[in-house]
Amino acid sequence: MHFDFDTPVPRAGTDSQKWQKYAGRDILPMWVADMDFKCAPAILSALRERVDHGVFGYARPVKSTTEAIVEAMARNYGWAIEPAWIVWLPGLVVGLNVTAQAFAAPGEEVLTLGPVYPPFMTAPKNSARVSTFVPFVLRDGAWGIDWESLERAVTPRTKLFYLCNPHNPLARVWRREELARLAEFCLRHGLVLCADEIHCDLILDPALRHFPAAALSPEIAARTITLMAPSKTYNIPGLGTSFAIIGDAAVRARFVRATAGIVAEVNNLGYVACEAAYRHAEPWRRELVGYLRGNRDLILDFVARDLPGVGIEAPIEATYLAWFNVSALGLADPCAHFEKHGVGLSDGAYFGAPAGHYARLNFGCSRATLTEALRRVKAAVAAPR
Numbered sequence: 250m251h252f253d254f255d256t257p258v259p260r261a262g263t264d265s266q267k268w269q270k271y272a273g274r275d276i277l278p279m280w281v282a283d284m285d286f287k288c289a290p291a292i293l294s295a296l297r298e299r300v301d302h303g304v305f306g307y308a309r310p311v312k313s314t315t316e317a318i319v320e321a322m323a324r325n326y327g328w329a330i331e332p333a334w335i336v337w338l339p340g341l342v343v344g345l346n347v348t349a350q351a352f353a354a355p356g357e358e359v360l361t362l363g364p365v366y367p368p369f370m371t372a373p374k375n376s377a378r379v380s381t382f383v384p385f386v387l388r389d390g391a392w393g394i395d396w397e398s399l400e401r402a403v404t405p406r407t408k409l410f411y412l413c414n415p416h417n418p419l420a421r422v423w424r425r426e427e428l429a430r431l432a433e434f435c436l437r438h439g440l441v442l443c444a445d446e447i448h449c450d451l452i453l454d455p456a457l458r459h460f461p462a463a464a465l466s467p468e469i470a471a472r473t474i475t476l477m478a479p480s481k482t483y484n485i486p487g488l489g490t491s492f493a494i495i496g497d498a499a500v501r502a503r504f505v506r507a508t509a510g511i512v513a514e515v516n517n518l519g520y521v522a523c524e525a526a527y528r529h530a531e532p533w534r535r536e537l538v539g540y541l542r543g544n545r546d547l548i549l550d551f552v553a554r555d556l557p558g559v560g561i562e563a564p565i566e567a568t569y570l571a572w573f574n575v576s577a578l579g580l581a582d583p584c585a586h587f588e589k590h591g592v593g594l595s596d597g598a599y600f601g602a603p604a605g606h607y608a609r610l611n612f613g614c615s616r617a618t619l620t621e622a623l624r625r626v627k628a629a630v631a632a633p634r
C-alpha cells in the first residue's frame with residue numbers, strides 16, 4: 250500500500266497549537282513536536298466507526314485495547330508485559346509529574362541528562378522537587394554520557410532518574426550497553442528510573458533498535474516506570490492517550506496513589522485510536538519512517554551545502570527533530586531571527602542549552618513544506634544580522 254505523506258494538509262485556522270502560534274503571519278511552524286500528516290487510514294476509520302456509535306460516556310478500555318499494547322511490546326521489543334502493569338494516562342508529561350511526586354519528597358532531587366525535553370526539568374519543580382541535569386558530551390561525532398559527572402551529580406537527596414530514549418532533542422538512540430550502564434548506575438544509587446520512551450517507534454537508522462530499559466533485567470524492571478504512547482508515532486497526541494508500564498506492584502501502587510483524584514481518565518476516542526494504531530497501522534508506520542528518513546537526508550545535504558555557520562553535530566538516529574548548532578551565527582536570539590525570515594523553530598535554551606547556541610527543527614511535514622522552510626532558514630543565515 251502507498252500512503253500519501255506528500256500532500257500538505259491545511260492546518261492554519263484549526264485548533265492546532267503548532268499553527269496557531271503564528272496565525273496571520275507568514276511563518277512556517279516547525280516547532281512543537283507533532284507532525285503535519287493525517288494519521289493512518291486504519292486509525293481514521295476506527296475513529297469514524299466510534300463516532301458513529303454516538304455515545305461518549307465515561308470510558309474504560311476494553312480487553313482487546315490493553316492486549317494490543319501487550320502484543321506490541323512482545324512483537325516489537327521481545328518484552329513480555331502483563332495487562333495489569335499498564336496504567337493509563339492522558340499524557341506523558343502527566344507521568345513525569347506524577348513520578349516526581351510519588352518517588353521524591355519536596356526538596357529531593359530528580360537527575361537527568363541534558364539538553365532535554367523541557368518538562369524533564371520543570372516537572373520536579375512543579376511540586377517543589379529539585380531538578381538537576383548533567384550535560385551530554387560530544388565524542389567522535391556522537392552525543393554521549395559524561396559518566397564521571399553523572400556519578401558526581403548524585404547526592405544523598407537524589408531519588409529519581411529521568412531517561413529520554415530515544416532522546417529529544419538530540420535524536421540519539423541509546424545502545425544496549427549504555428542502557429545497561431545506566432541501569433547499573435540507578436541500582437547502585439537506589440534511584441527509581443523513569444524512562445520516557447515516547448519516540449521508540451520512530452527509529453530512522455535501520456541498523457538500530459529500541460531497547461526498553463525495563464526489559465534489561467528483573468532488577469531494573471523492579472524499579473522502572475516506562476512511559477509510552479502511540480501519540481508521536483501515529484500523530485495522535487491531541488487525543489491524550491498514553492500509559493505507564495510498571496512491573497513492580499508496590500511501585501505501581503505508589504504511582505497510582507499519586508494520580509488519585511487529579512489525573513483525568515483517557516477518553517473514548519483515545520482508546521479506540523490507540524488500539525487501531527498498535528493493531529492495524531504498522532504498514533503506515535513503516536512508510537512514515539521511510540519518509541522521515543528522506544526528510545532527514547534532505548536536511549543533512551542542505552545543511553552541508555547551503556547553510557554555512559549551521560552545524561548538525563551528530564547523526565539523527567530517531568525522531569523527526571533536528572538539532573542545529575547555530576552558535577557560529579553569533580545571534581543573541583536565533584529563533585527571533587529565523588521568525589523574521591518566515592520560519593518558526595524551537596529555541597535550544599528551552600531544552601537547557603546555552604542561550605543563542607541551538608535551535609530545533611521539526612521535520613514531521615511534507616517534503617514541499619520542509620524544502621520551503623529550509624529555503625527560509627537559508628535566507629535567514631545569509632541575511633545581515
Ligand SMILES: Cc1ncc(COP(=O)(O)O)c(C=O)c1O
Nearest residue numbers: 282340341342366417445447491
Ligand atoms: C520526550 C517527550 N516526552 C513527552 C512528550 C509529550 O508527551 P505528552 O503530550 O503525552 O504529554 C514529548 C513531546 O514532544 C516528548 O518529546
